[in-house]
Amino acid sequence: MMDIAMPRPVHITTPYPTSEEVARRFRIPKRRQKELEALAQKLFAQMQAEKASARGRVLEKEEDRKNASAAY
Amino acid sequence: MPLPPIDQKGIFLNIPYDEEFRSLYLAYIVGLCSLGFVPHIASEIPGGARRLDRILELIQSCRYSIHDLSRVELSAPPNGTPRFNMPLELGITIAWTHLHPRLHNYFVFESEPYRIQRSTSDLNGTDAYVHRGTAEGVLSELRSAFWRDDAPTVPQMLDIHNWVEIGLLAILRVNGTNNPYTQSVFRDLCSLSTRLFELFHPLRKS
Numbered sequence: 455m456m457d458i459a460m461p462r463p464v465h466i467t468t469p470y471p472t473s474e475e476v477a478r479r480f481r482i483p484k485r486r487q488k489e490l491e492a493l494a495q496k497l498f499a500q501m502q503a504e505k506a507s508a509r510g511r512v513l514e515k516e517e518d519r520k521n522a523s524a525a526y
Numbered sequence: 527m528p529l530p531p532i533d534q535k536g537i538f539l540n541i542p543y544d545e546e547f548r549s550l551y552l553a554y555i556v557g558l559c560s561l562g563f564v565p566h567i568a569s570e571i572p573g574g575a576r577r578l579d580r581i582l583e584l585i586q587s588c589r590y591s592i593h594d595l596s597r598v599e600l601s602a603p604p605n606g607t608p609r610f611n612m613p614l615e616l617g618i619t620i621a622w623t624h625l626h627p628r629l630h631n632y633f634v635f636e637s638e639p640y641r642i643q644r645s646t647s648d649l650n651g652t653d654a655y656v657h658r659g660t661a662e663g664v665l666s667e668l669r670s671a672f673w674r675d676d677a678p679t680v681p682q683m684l685d686i687h688n689w690v691e692i693g694l695l696a697i698l699r700v701n702g703t704n705n706p707y708t709q710s711v712f713r714d715l716c717s718l719s720t721r722l723f724e725l726f727h728p729l730r731k732s
Contacts, residue, residue, distance in 0.1 A: 463670060463671055463672065463673055464590070464631060464671065464672050464673075465673055465674065466561060466562055466563075466672050466673065466674040466677075467674070468534050468535055468562060469562070470562040470723075471535055471562065471564055471720065472720075472724070473717060473720045473721040473724055475564075476559075476564060476716055476717050476720045477717050479564055480713040480716065480717065482713055482714070482717055486714070487717070489700065490714060490717050490718055490721065491721065493693055493696055493697075493718060494693075494718055494721040494722050494725060495725070497689045497692060497693055497722065498722065498725040498726070500689075500692075501685075501689060501726075
């Protein structure tokens with residue numbers, strides 16, 4: 455009986471819903487959609503800036519190591 | 527009585543609404559949105575005499591449901607009360623699934639392994655997905671329960687989870703509440719999670 459109710463892992467093949475589809479399903483007003491879009495863009499930009507700065511730090515360390523070994 | 531139309535992307539989320547659960551709540555939203563679902567929770571339904579009927583309608587309209595039974599202890603004193611809403615909604619879902627096994631699948635999640643055998647022994651034989659009370663655990667177990675060929679990895683989902691957690695502050699402020707479980711905040715979180723995934727992983731197929 456439980457085999458019917460409690461399934462094994464399910465393979466999902468339905469397409470991903472777009473953010474517009476999600477907003478439509480939840481009946482989010484256009485104005486609020488725009489605000490959420492701005493928030494998403496802001497977070498995305500922040501994430502990219504953080505990744506770029508982390509990459510910069512790695513490159514700096516790499517450079518320091520090269521300089522140190524050259525001096526040695 | 528005609529059966530309600532089933533939303534193949536719809537998933538009913540039966541979870542505790544408390545402060546300590548906030549991070550796991552966000553993990554469920556982010557994880558489900560990143561796997562291509564549109565989650566629903568009971569707080570989308572207004573209160574009133576027909577509330578339970580409407581919860582049943584919401585469960586019936588969703589193809590899947592997740593029932594998190596990790597809060598089986600009493601609520602905080604002095605009014606320590608057991609939490610019956612989650613087992614109640616699970617019971618309703620089990621009845622619905624047994625009547626129409628092709629229309630609905632449900633999944634039970636827990637934070638501790640084997641506790642379900644003690645707390646809800648009638649579910650013996652049911653394997654719960656154990657998330658161990660962490661956001662990473664929830665994302666990992668969701669990925670185990672639902673798999674898709676182009677599914678994002680757990681670290682990718684965890685990354686989005688962290689950014690949605692930051693975004694939550696702005697969402698709460700705009701909605702004038704501290705409660706992340708309200709209808710409007712929940713909808714904003716689903717929308718933000720989906721949009722962030724589009725931005726972070728533009729190659730996924732819509």
